[in-house]
Amino acid sequence: MGAGSRIVVAAVALAAAAAGTISAGAANAADPVTFTVEPSVNQLTVVDAPAGTALELVDGSDAVVGSGTTDANGALLWRDLTAGSYTVRTTTDPVTTSDPVTVDDFSDPAPDQSFYSGQTLQDGFGYLETRDGTTLSVNVSLPGNNNNGSFPTVVEYSGYDPSNPANTTMAQLYNTLGFAYVGVNIRGTGCSGGSFLNFEPIQSLDGYDAIETIAAQPWAKFHQVGMVGISYPGISQLYVARTQPPSLDAISPLSVIDDTYRGTLYPGGILNTGFAVPWAKERATQAAPYGQAWTKQRADAGDTVCAANQLLRLQNPDPLALIEDNAFYSPQMYDRISPTTFVDDIDVPVFLAGAWQDEQTGGHFPAMLDQFSSSPHLYATMSNGAHIESLGLGVFRRYAEFLDLYVGRRVPNGAAASLVAPILANSLTGVSGLTLPKGMDWSGMTYDEALATYEARKPVRILFEEGAADGEPSGAPLPRFARGFDSWPVAEAQATRWFLRPDGSLRARPSSVAPGRTTPRSYRADPGALPETTYTGSGSGIWQAHPDYDWQQIPAGKGLGWITPPLKRTVVPIGSGSVDLWVSTPAGDTDLEVTLSEVRPNGREVYVQSGWLRASHRALDPSSTPLDPVPTHLEADAAPLPSGEPTRVRVELFPFAHPFRAGSRIRITVDAPGDARPTWAFDTISHGERVAVSTDAEHRSRIVLPVVPGVQVPKQAPPCRSLRSQPCRWYEG
Numbered sequence: 001m002g003a004g005s006r007i008v009v010a011a012v013a014l015a016a017a018a019a020g021t022i023s024a025g026a027a028n029a030a031d032p033v034t035f036t037v038e039p040s041v042n043q044l045t046v047v048d049a050p051a052g053t054a055l056e057l058v059d060g061s062d063a064v065v066g067s068g069t070t071d072a073n074g075a076l077l078w079r080d081l082t083a084g085s086y087t088v089r090t091t092t093d094p095v096t097t098s099d100p101v102t103v104d105d106f107s108d109p110a111p112d113q114s115f116y117s118g119q120t121l122q123d124g125f126g127y128l129e130t131r132d133g134t135t136l137s138v139n140v141s142l143p144g145n146n147n148n149g150s151f152p153t154v155v156e157y158s159g160y161d162p163s164n165p166a167n168t169t170m171a172q173l174y175n176t177l178g179f180a181y182v183g184v185n186i187r188g189t190g191c192s193g194g195s196f197l198n199f200e201p202i203q204s205l206d207g208y209d210a211i212e213t214i215a216a217q218p219w220a221k222f223h224q225v226g227m228v229g230i231s232y233p234g235i236s237q238l239y240v241a242r243t244q245p246p247s248l249d250a251i252s253p254l255s256v257i258d259d260t261y262r263g264t265l266y267p268g269g270i271l272n273t274g275f276a277v278p279w280a281k282e283r284a285t286q287a288a289p290y291g292q293a294w295t296k297q298r299a300d301a302g303d304t305v306c307a308a309n310q311l312l313r314l315q316n317p318d319p320l321a322l323i324e325d326n327a328f329y330s331p332q333m334y335d336r337i338s339p340t341t342f343v344d345d346i347d348v349p350v351f352l353a354g355a356w357q358d359e360q361t362g363g364h365f366p367a368m369l370d371q372f373s374s375s376p377h378l379y380a381t382m383s384n385g386a387h388i389e390s391l392g393l394g395v396f397r398r399y400a401e402f403l404d405l406y407v408g409r410r411v412p413n414g415a416a417a418s419l420v421a422p423i424l425a426n427s428l429t430g431v432s433g434l435t436l437p438k439g440m441d442w443s444g445m446t447y448d449e450a451l452a453t454y455e456a457r458k459p460v461r462i463l464f465e466e467g468a469a470d471g472e473p474s475g476a477p478l479p480r481f482a483r484g485f486d487s488w489p490v491a492e493a494q495a496t497r498w499f500l501r502p503d504g505s506l507r508a509r510p511s512s513v514a515p516g517r518t519t520p521r522s523y524r525a526d527p528g529a530l531p532e533t534t535y536t537g538s539g540s541g542i543w544q545a546h547p548d549y550d551w552q553q554i555p556a557g558k559g560l561g562w563i564t565p566p567l568k569r570t571v572v573p574i575g576s577g578s579v580d581l582w583v584s585t586p587a588g589d590t591d592l593e594v595t596l597s598e599v600r601p602n603g604r605e606v607y608v609q610s611g612w613l614r615a616s617h618r619a620l621d622p623s624s625t626p627l628d629p630v631p632t633h634l635e636a637d638a639a640p641l642p643s644g645e646p647t648r649v650r651v652e653l654f655p656f657a658h659p660f661r662a663g664s665r666i667r668i669t670v671d672a673p674g675d676a677r678p679t680w681a682f683d684t685i686s687h688g689e690r691v692a693v694s695t696d697a698e699h700r701s702r703i704v705l706p707v708v709p710g711v712q713v714p715k716q717a718p719p720c721r722s723l724r725s726q727p728c729r730w731y732e733g
Contacts, residue, residue: 033090035074039101040132041108041202042081045195045312046088049074053090060085060100067091071314077195079317083108104132106201116212121182123219125165127305130187130209132202135305137163137191138210141171141181142219150221151180152408155214157207157240158233159189159196159283164294173424174228177400177416178408180219184210186236188287188316191295191306195315196287198280199239199260199337207240215247223247226407230254230390231361238339241346250406252351252399254390255358256365258340261329261633263364267680268612268651269633270591270673271327274533274681275360280319289313329633340368347374351402353381353390355466356609356656357725359535359542359678360387363609366655367576367628369460369488377455380488382657383463383479385724386543388428392477394463396421397439401454411450412442430544431476458484462574462657467545468718475545475722483711489575493706495626496571498564498666500581500693500701506564506666510700520646520694521560525590525672525686529558534727535678542678542725551607551727552675559671560693563599563733570713571660575706576628577653579611579668582699584647587689588640589616591682593673594651596703598658599665605731606720609656610676614685615641618649627706628652646694653705659713667731668703678725 035049046055049070057066057078065086070076083105089097111131119128123142127135139162143151154174156162162170162183174181186203188196215225226249227237234253241251257263265276289310290296299307326333335341350372356363372378379402381395389395400417404410421436442450463479472478485491499510502518511518534551535542554561579594592615596608619637621630629650641647660666670693672686695701720728 032094033096035088035096035098037088037098037101038133039086039103040134041104041205042079042083042106043202044078044081044086044088044101044103045315046070046076047074047311049076054092056089056091058087058089073311073314075312075315077312077315079197079200106205110208110212113212113216116209117216119213119216121214121217125163127191128184128210128213130206134187134193134206135309136187136193136206136210137185137306137309139163139165139171139183141168141175143175143178143180150219152178152222152410153180153182153214153220153225154228154403154407155182155184155211155225156229156233157184157186157210157227157236158229159186159287160232161185161190161292161294162233163190163192164292166294170228173420176420177403179403182214188313190292191298191303191309193309193312195312196283197317198283198319201336203236204239204243207236208243208245211240211245211248222249222409224249224407226403227251228403231256231387235339238343238346241348242342244345244347248348250349250351250402251346252402254352255354255361255387256339256352257361258365258368259338261334261338262631263367264362265323266327266633267362267364268592269614269617269631270612271323271683272680273683274677275679277320277323279360280323284316284319287313287316328635328638340371343368343371344373346372347376349377349402349406350375351379351399353395353399355383355385355387355389355725356654357384358387358389359680359725362654362680364654366488377459379459379461381461381463382655383466384658384726385466385477388543389466389477389724391424391428392466393421393425393434393436394466394477394479394482396424397436398461401439405451405454409447411445411447412440414439414442425477428543429475429477431473433473434476434478437478458486460485460488460490464657464659464713465718465723467724468722473545474719475724477724480718481714489627489706490708492710493575493627493708495704496573496707497702497704500562500668500695500703502695504562506562506668506703510702511695511697513696515694515696515698518696520584520692522690522692523559523671524557525689525691526558527672527674527682527684527686529555529672530675532674532681533677533679534675546721547678549678549727551729553729553732554669554671554675559669561667561669563667564665566601566663566665567660568662570662571666572657572708572711572713573660573705574657574708574711576655577609577706578627578629578704579651579653579670580648580704581651581670581701582646582648582694583615583641583691584644584694585615585641585689585691586643588643589614589685590641590689590691591615591673591684591686592649592651593671593676594653595669595676596653596656597667597669598660599667599731600717600720601663603731604720605667605729606723607676607727608658609653611651611653612673612682613649613651615647615649618647620650624650626704646692646699659711661713661717664717
């Protein structure tokens with residue numbers, strides 16, 4: 001995330017065979033055709049062929065398993081191949097057939113260590129080689145006097161421009177913290193070779209090879225490295241660490257995704273056109289030949305490797321077509337690109353942080369925290385706030401300490417972190433005059449003592465009321481208070497229910513009104529009744545202290561709301577929640593958006609969290625709990641709503657933590673998607689259909705929240721406008 005201005009989330013990567021672009025200049029069928037075959041891991045590439053050459057891929061049993069036409073650069077790539085022997089042949093006379101080549105499998109052993117130690121990387125720009133011969137562009141930045149000596153080393157790996165020599169922000173940050181920094185571009189991006197498809201498996205193996213090559217360098221202390229990065233390079237760490245590189249010490253993924261489909265791309269089964277689709281489109285644009293301007297500048301200046309590495313870019317699949325073709329959850333497609341399915345393979349210490357209201361990746365990531373079963377230590381910090389909150393002042397000290405202890409293998413000093421953290425916070429949020437809060441005094445400790453002290457802390461840390469720290473500027477990236485817990489989900493959380501009543505109230509007990517004695521409340525599902533998003537400014541502007549939100553009340557008749565009486569005692573939910581509704585519509589299907597908010601005694605309403613569901617996707621996975629409905633999103637499970645018949649649907653409230661103080665009221669609203677998130681918009685099927693919500697004694701619609709007892713909070717609520725990424729408005733009952 002260069003200069004703190006990169007956007008990210010979790011984007012879409014699906015397995016698909018990539019057909020080349022047909023060129024008008026086809027080869028003459030009468031001439032023998034020459035070409036080069038390059039086998040890889042579950043892939044095979046043809047290069048150096050005439051443009052427009054029709055080719056067939058033949059497996060070891062002489063069966064044709066693929067076909068295509070070389071692109072304008074004379075290249076053709078087949079993805080998703082079973083490991084084994086293959087040949088390639090032309091389809092016109094005279095037939096030219098290649099020698100057999102062997103395609104490897106993702107699970108095959110890595111190359112011998114000599115493959116990595118035989119490569120040399122020096123300070124500055126260069127290339128490393130992966131197991132299939134692809135070269136990845138890298139930029140090495142050593143701290144201080146780098147002529148001699150070795151340094152603890154961190155690696156940033158993404159499809160942005162971490163290897164761009166002119167992108168120095170992260171290099172300067174980690175150099176100041178005392179680490180050598182290496183930025184590596186994923187294959188098919190920057191000056192790296194190969195073809196690009198978001199998060200495809202071979203990128204994980206490339207990451208393994210990058211880690212081992214970098215760790216083998218004489219300047220890499222201990223011949224071990226750690227990984228760093230926020231957003232895209234944060235997510236990429238999870239894919240690399242699953243391959244268990246022996247020279248990887250630790251990872252520190254910040255602002256990540258857990259489930260590509262459920263968490264960011266299709267929340268509730270509804271396509272996220274506000275962030276996920278534009279992000280995928282931008283990745284495709286930047287992965288095109290010379291899609292990043294700095295690469296053309298290098299090639300024009302004589303970098304022949306960078307120029308040659310652009311030649312497979314015409315084999316990049318169209319991500320938008322893949323998105324549209326996979327509107328339901330396909331385990332074959334999505335399981336391998338959803339971190340929640342493989343983070344149990346990560347066997348190194350992990351420092352993870354993010355925000356509930358993340359306007360990009362979405363804040364669903366805590367749902368995977370209990371899956372890190374092989375990691376010896378998982379430290380998770382979560383707060384309200386924006387995409388860059390994981391680099392905020394409430395997180396940074398523990399983050400720097402983690403890197404010192406697990407990558408640097410040294411007692412934390414804290415001086416460098418105290419210097420750079422306020423500068424970073426100011427550049428991201430525009431808030432000046434900040435200082436890094438004081439932390440542990442490590443002086444006099446041995447390394448073992450310091451490590452034991454760090455590991456004795458509660459591994460799960462919740463930062464509350466970010467932006468409202470006492471004595472700090474309003475909207476500063478600092479929490480008002482923090483609490484620690486032993487696990488996630490928080491073991492003490494109690495599933496607490498409030499039932500929706502016919503009169504619009506939320507009560508601890510369900511309605512006693514018999515069906516037929518009351519008319520269900522209803523609304524018109526009108527996505528155009530409100531703006532698509534609650535924020536329309538610049539991507540970095542939303543990280544400022546007081547963004548200009550446009551969070552409006554739902555117009556009469558376009559949605560429904562239920563609200564509790566003033567609370568008699570403070571309630572602190574921490575975790576995911578469920579909104580269980582009995583809905584009906586003559587349309588057969590509808591898209592639901594639910595929003596949780598706090599209404600204060602002074603009439604101010606504060607945004608807390610939202611959830612979404614396409615009603616036809618209501619079938620639940622057996623892993624669902626009262627607090628955590630998990631729709632399967634399988635096409636085979638999709639079913640229309642019975643016309644006019646109340647049907648139970650369960651909408652997941654994304655994870656959150658928020659104190660509802662005594663005297664405040666808990667509110668839930670239901671409407672068509674599109675007016676709750678700053679940058680998320682939806683390709684909704686709602687078009688004005690009438691939607692009824694039944695709340696009688698037989699149809700017990702309810703909300704279920706994970707209330708944690710005994711959490712002490714400051715007595716007075718902070719000014720609502722100070723809370724980061726939690727818009728505030730006047731309540732209209």
